[in-house]
Amino acid sequence: MACLPVFISLLFLISSCKGDDQLTQANRLISPGDVLISKGRVFALGFFSPTASNQSFFLGIWYHNISESERTYVWVANRDNPITTPSFATLAISNSSNLVLSDSGNHTLWTTNVTATGGDGAYAALLDSGNLVLRLPNGTTIWQSFDHPTDTLLMGMRFLVSYKAQVAMRCIAWKGPDDPSTGDFSISGDPSSNLQIFLWNGTRPYIRFIGFGPSSMWSSVFSFSTSLIYETSVSTDDEFYIIYTTSDGSPYKRLQLDYTGTLKFLAWNDSASSWTVVVQRPSPTIVCDPYASCGPFGYCDATAAIPRCQCLDGFEPDGSNSSSRGCRRKQQLRCRGRDDRFVTMAGMKVPDKFLHVRNRSFDECAAECSRNCSCTAYAYANLTGADQARCLLWSGELADTGRANIGENLYLRLADSTVNKKKSDILKIELPVITSLLILMCICLAWICKSRGIHRSKEIQKKHRLQHLKDSSELENDNLELPFICLEDIVTATNNFSDHNMLGKGGFGKVYKGVLEGGKEVAVKRLSKGSQQGVEEFRNEVVLIAKLQHRNLVRLISYCIHEDEKLLIYEYLPNKSLDTFLFDAKRKSVLDWTTRFMIIKGIARGLLYLHQDSRLTIIHRDLKASNILLDTNMSPKISDFGMARIFEGNKQQENTTRVVGTYGYMSPEYALEGSFSVKSDTYSFGVLLLELVSGLKISSPHLIMDFQNLITFAWSLWKDGNAMDLVDSSIRESCLLHEVLRCIQIALSCVQDDPTARPLMSSIVFMLENETAALPTPKEPAYLTAMVYGTKDTRENKERSVNNVSITALEGR
Numbered sequence: 001m002a003c004l005p006v007f008i009s010l011l012f013l014i015s016s017c018k019g020d021d022q023l024t025q026a027n028r029l030i031s032p033g034d035v036l037i038s039k040g041r042v043f044a045l046g047f048f049s050p051t052a053s054n055q056s057f058f059l060g061i062w063y064h065n066i067s068e069s070e071r072t073y074v075w076v077a078n079r080d081n082p083i084t085t086p087s088f089a090t091l092a093i094s095n096s097s098n099l100v101l102s103d104s105g106n107h108t109l110w111t112t113n114v115t116a117t118g119g120d121g122a123y124a125a126l127l128d129s130g131n132l133v134l135r136l137p138n139g140t141t142i143w144q145s146f147d148h149p150t151d152t153l154l155m156g157m158r159f160l161v162s163y164k165a166q167v168a169m170r171c172i173a174w175k176g177p178d179d180p181s182t183g184d185f186s187i188s189g190d191p192s193s194n195l196q197i198f199l200w201n202g203t204r205p206y207i208r209f210i211g212f213g214p215s216s217m218w219s220s221v222f223s224f225s226t227s228l229i230y231e232t233s234v235s236t237d238d239e240f241y242i243i244y245t246t247s248d249g250s251p252y253k254r255l256q257l258d259y260t261g262t263l264k265f266l267a268w269n270d271s272a273s274s275w276t277v278v279v280q281r282p283s284p285t286i287v288c289d290p291y292a293s294c295g296p297f298g299y300c301d302a303t304a305a306i307p308r309c310q311c312l313d314g315f316e317p318d319g320s321n322s323s324s325r326g327c328r329r330k331q332q333l334r335c336r337g338r339d340d341r342f343v344t345m346a347g348m349k350v351p352d353k354f355l356h357v358r359n360r361s362f363d364e365c366a367a368e369c370s371r372n373c374s375c376t377a378y379a380y381a382n383l384t385g386a387d388q389a390r391c392l393l394w395s396g397e398l399a400d401t402g403r404a405n406i407g408e409n410l411y412l413r414l415a416d417s418t419v420n421k422k423k424s425d426i427l428k429i430e431l432p433v434i435t436s437l438l439i440l441m442c443i444c445l446a447w448i449c450k451s452r453g454i455h456r457s458k459e460i461q462k463k464h465r466l467q468h469l470k471d472s473s474e475l476e477n478d479n480l481e482l483p484f485i486c487l488e489d490i491v492t493a494t495n496n497f498s499d500h501n502m503l504g505k506g507g508f509g510k511v512y513k514g515v516l517e518g519g520k521e522v523a524v525k526r527l528s529k530g531s532q533q534g535v536e537e538f539r540n541e542v543v544l545i546a547k548l549q550h551r552n553l554v555r556l557i558s559y560c561i562h563e564d565e566k567l568l569i570y571e572y573l574p575n576k577s578l579d580t581f582l583f584d585a586k587r588k589s590v591l592d593w594t595t596r597f598m599i600i601k602g603i604a605r606g607l608l609y610l611h612q613d614s615r616l617t618i619i620h621r622d623l624k625a626s627n628i629l630l631d632t633n634m635s636p637k638i639s640d641f642g643m644a645r646i647f648e649g650n651k652q653q654e655n656t657t658r659v660v661g662t663y664g665y666m667s668p669e670y671a672l673e674g675s676f677s678v679k680s681d682t683y684s685f686g687v688l689l690l691e692l693v694s695g696l697k698i699s700s701p702h703l704i705m706d707f708q709n710l711i712t713f714a715w716s717l718w719k720d721g722n723a724m725d726l727v728d729s730s731i732r733e734s735c736l737l738h739e740v741l742r743c744i745q746i747a748l749s750c751v752q753d754d755p756t757a758r759p760l761m762s763s764i765v766f767m768l769e770n771e772t773a774a775l776p777t778p779k780e781p782a783y784l785t786a787m788v789y790g791t792k793d794t795r796e797n798k799e800r801s802v803n804n805v806s807i808t809a810l811e812g813r
């Protein structure tokens with residue numbers, strides 16, 4: 001018994017003097033032998049010489065645990081200012097709270113450059129993430145090595161590409177294998193646009209990465225052994241950064257730009273005791289990977305079995321110039337009225353040197369390009385990270401285009417006859433036949449119209465509609481008792497779909513407010529025309545919602561199909577959606593805790609009805625704040641079943657390659673494997689619950705300092721018993737502590753990694769309603785922060801909006 005305290009204090013002694021991870025004003029690091037070792041003994045900071053023969057010493061950070069022969073440096077302080085005498089160089093903290101590296105002759109070789117007001121007591125610590133931080137006594141970080149990378153990006157480090165539209169950080173390769181001084185190759189943002197990142201060879205582009213949108217390289221997930229690696233790009237009004245994280249939290253993974261200009265993602269392979277390349281650029285298998293390898297109007301087809309240069313549609317190899325591999329138009333543009341047309345190339349990495357136009361709809365973007373004859377192409381994408389749409393226009397040459405597994409539509413301007421050559425040949429032969437057929441049809445039609453009148457044509461519409469619904473397998477023998485409204489009535493009700501009446505926009509179309517004859521207010525959802533997806537979702541929604549009656553589900557009143565016009569008519573909810581309150585600084589005050597708790601319980605009941613209490617099992621798949629509408633009493637109603645799936649019988653789980661949903665709300669198994677069940681809705685519900693409690697958006701991680709996202713933030717507070725700090729400051733005073741804490745714990749049990757560990761909606765409703773019901777103890781949630789992006793089959797998914805996300809394994813390319 002007596003030796004226990006001795007043992008403990010011994011342990012304490014050992015751990016406090018050995019492996020010291022801190023440097024204070026009282027102690028200093030003296031070369032050659034002193035090192036600072038991070039708490040978990042992962043990284044070391046000290047002096048090193050890259051070659052035994054060379055008498056140049058540097059201050060740097062390396063992996064402590066990796067043997068001398070494989071020693072891996074991740075950061076160098078004085079890369080261009082080596083220490084030339086090996087002993088008595090020191091790293092100390094100056095009176096001005098700066099780290100100062102000076103040599104034996106007392107010359108400053110390197111220093112941090114902060115002007116802190118903190119005064120005495122600043123200290124430096126080496127963290128297990130590999131970050132060397134300089135902190136004030138109260139814990140405020142005033143400088144960190146993660147803000148000053150050399151050639152390596154570590155897990156959890158934010159690589160700030162641009163800040164306030166200026167290029168921010170630069171990651172620069174070593175000059176040679178044993179020479180850490182500033183080399184030729186570097187990575188940084190594109191000075192002319194904050195949408196791209198370049199790997200530079202000197203000042204010339206070597207590899208171009210798209211920062212955002214479907215062809216982004218930086219929003220992917222790939223795997224090494226059993227762990228997943230997430231590459232996430234985050235954009236806010238002011239900044240755009242990239243961050244790497246890994247599912248197992250291991251720090252033995254890094255992205256390095258080596259002295260040959262190769263950007264490699266490396267992971268430590270324990271069994272082989274060496275680094276394994278997970279992905280690299282330029283890809284060793286794709287010869288045309290480097291910038292503009294295929295010349296003007298050519299593109300690098302990385303999806304081909306043997307990747308090679310191709311000409312864009314409507315172009316042919318430019319034989320006249322043997323020194324470059326460019327392409328030329330088969331037919332020159334005429335630029336007269338309708339002589340030009342646009343062809344769509346799907347799955348493309350969009351070209352360089354674009355003009356980025358803001359605040360354009362797709363149609364406006366297309367019009368902008370077709371109006372201007374010098375515009376050769378355009379592309380359009382909705383961005384998740386940036387909450388805005390992106391319209392890109394090109395004039396003149398198209399350079400550095402590619403086709404990849406992840407890509408987007410590129411719309412190319414071509415002379416019309418190139419597009420329609422074959423069609424017009426056919427027309428020449430068949431024109432007389434077609435003309436006579438047309439005349440015949442006109443006569444028939446005129447006769448029908450005359451004899452039946454307008455009333456009959458409505459009947460035809462109705463028949464058409466029934467036919468439509470009969471096609472749908474879900475309908476089976478059910479009679480759909482749903483009134484049908486004709487298009488004219490809706491046009492009148494919505495003022496011909498005037499912008500003035502628009503309530504909102506969604507992935508599949510716009511929503512308008514309408515007033516029917518008799519003064520009844522309705523919300524009209526108008527599906528975007530010509531999208532095949534739309535038809536499928538439309539039928540799904542009509543059939544589904546018509547059957548569902550619950551006070552927490554939005555009610556479908558009627559619908560309309562007219563040619564390619566598809567409309568759904570819902571009850572009108574004057575208060576709009578939850579997100580317009582929750583994330584609005586002024587309006588959020590309306591949502592006091594009582595209201596929020598009522599909303600939480602309402603959503604839970606609505607979801608329970610979908611999952612269990614209706615005759616079918618319905619998985620919503622896109623539950624989020626903007627899909628929760630509020631009625632006049634602020635009672636919640638779940639809307640937007642366009643993505644819902646019905647499960648028949650006892651089926652519990654299904655897999656899909658078409659992952660739809662919204663970043664942040666998607667459960668890991670759904671986002672990564674396409675596997676969904678009622679538990680994926682539970683996950684989304686958990687996220688929604690955290691948003692309701694905290695007033696923070698899941699998709700704005702920048703709001704939460706030092707945390708990956710709202711979930712990890714909530715977890716860390718809850719685990720440390722500080723869950724109250726999560727609560728929205730506007731309700732902190734008024735809320736009922738025990739209710740809020742129960743909600744946070746329930747939310748954390750909903751966002752657990754393992755779907756089977758998440759509670760069913762039935763137990764959630766019970767736990768919310770019964771204050772004495774026992775709550776499960778949640779496990780730590782996954783480290784999932786990735787904005788999983790891209791598509792498994794780009795061509796199939798080309799028309800999908802950004803809300804639709806599918807998975808991809810990032811292939812080395």
Ligand SMILES: *[C@@H]1O[C@H](CO)[C@@H](O)[C@H](O)[C@H]1NC(C)=O
Nearest residue numbers: 041065066067252268269270
């Ligand atoms: C680091 O050291 C620990 C034990 O001290 C060992 O289990 C682990 O495998 C080592 N990791 C590496 C990457 O060498």
Ligand SMILES: *[C@@H]1O[C@H](CO)[C@@H](O)[C@H](O)[C@H]1NC(C)=O
Nearest residue numbers: 025093094095096097120121
């Ligand atoms: C640094 O501070 C110490 C104690 O406050 C003082 O004795 C010393 O002169 C200061 N040195 C410089 C260079 O200002």
Ligand SMILES: *[C@@H]1O[C@H](CO)[C@@H](O)[C@H](O)[C@H]1NC(C)=O
Nearest residue numbers: 088102103104105106107108
């Ligand atoms: C180095 O310079 C500092 C002030 O710049 C001085 O306080 C210190 O004594 C000097 N050390 C040596 C070894 O010359």
Ligand SMILES: *[C@@H]1O[C@H](CO)[C@@H](O)[C@H](O)[C@H]1NC(C)=O
Nearest residue numbers: 098109110111112113114115
């Ligand atoms: C240190 O900061 C000052 C003021 O911000 C600046 O003028 C100076 O160039 C910086 N020095 C270094 C080495 O970055």
Ligand SMILES: *[C@@H]1O[C@H](CO)[C@@H](O)[C@H](O)[C@H]1NC(C)=O
Nearest residue numbers: 117118119136137138139140
């Ligand atoms: C820590 O101290 C500095 C300077 O005294 C001050 O600016 C900063 O706000 C403090 N931070 C915290 C978290 O108290």
Ligand SMILES: *[C@@H]1O[C@H](CO)[C@@H](O)[C@H](O)[C@H]1NC(C)=O
Nearest residue numbers: 054055056082178179180181
């Ligand atoms: C040692 O390496 C440095 C660069 O790190 C180089 O400038 C210097 O010439 C080398 N010296 C010798 C003797 O090789």
Ligand SMILES: *[C@@H]1O[C@H](CO)[C@@H](O)[C@H](O)[C@H]1NC(C)=O
Nearest residue numbers: 184201202204206260261290
């Ligand atoms: C980098 O540019 C230099 C010329 O500035 C060239 O000689 C070298 O081959 C380029 N390196 C690569 C990898 O393209």
Ligand SMILES: *[C@@H]1O[C@H](CO)[C@@H](O)[C@H](O)[C@H]1NC(C)=O
Nearest residue numbers: 224225269270271272273276
């Ligand atoms: C680790 O290295 C071993 C031996 O070289 C190899 O067989 C294994 O595939 C590697 N593991 C991974 C995940 O690459």
Ligand SMILES: *[C@@H]1O[C@H](CO)[C@@H](O)[C@H](O)[C@H]1NC(C)=O
Nearest residue numbers: 295296320321322323324326
């Ligand atoms: C051939 O291409 C190169 C590089 O694009 C260009 O500099 C040169 O002027 C071209 N020559 C001809 C005859 O078009």
Ligand SMILES: *[C@@H]1O[C@H](CO)[C@@H](O)[C@H](O)[C@H]1NC(C)=O
Nearest residue numbers: 652653654655656673674675
């Ligand atoms: C879905 O995929 C998982 C593995 O990815 C598999 O275990 C499961 O059986 C699949 N489920 C169905 C219904 O195909």
Ligand SMILES: *[C@@H]1O[C@H](CO)[C@@H](O)[C@H](O)[C@H]1NC(C)=O
Nearest residue numbers: 766767769770771772773774
């Ligand atoms: C509430 O939960 C407790 C414990 O599970 C149970 O004993 C009690 O009957 C429940 N009350 C109601 C009204 O369901």
Ligand SMILES: *[C@@H]1O[C@H](CO)[C@@H](O)[C@H](O)[C@H]1NC(C)=O
Nearest residue numbers: 380381382505506800801802
């Ligand atoms: C972008 O979203 C709008 C609605 O907000 C939709 O109409 C459009 O089709 C989407 N575009 C793409 C390229 O996904």
